[in-house]
Amino acid sequence: MTGRQVFNILRQLSLGVWPHLFRETVGSDVIKQDSSIIGAFKVMRRLDLEDYHTGFNYLRRYAGDIIRREA
Numbered sequence: 001m002t003g004r005q006v007f008n009i010l011r012q013l014s015l016g017v018w019p020h021l022f023r024e025t026v027g028s029d030v031i032k033q034d035s036s037i038i039g040a041f042k043v044m045r046r047l048d049l050e051d052y053h054t055g056f057n058y059l060r061r062y063a064g065d066i067i068r069r070e071a
Helices: 003-013 019-033 037-046 052-070
Strands: none
Touching: 019 037, 019 052, 037 052
């Protein structure tokens, strides 16, 4: 089943479903499980991203959240 097929099925259930929310959720979950540099590459592979910078954006945001919580 393709990502588009899943999206179309979920879209019928709720108009609030959008692909970016799914991507953000999956990327965040991967980084929470492995917050190392390797985790950023796991995000890239899991989400089939073309640019590794996007995977590092998830890592950067997660690190920022941790720093803010500790402050």
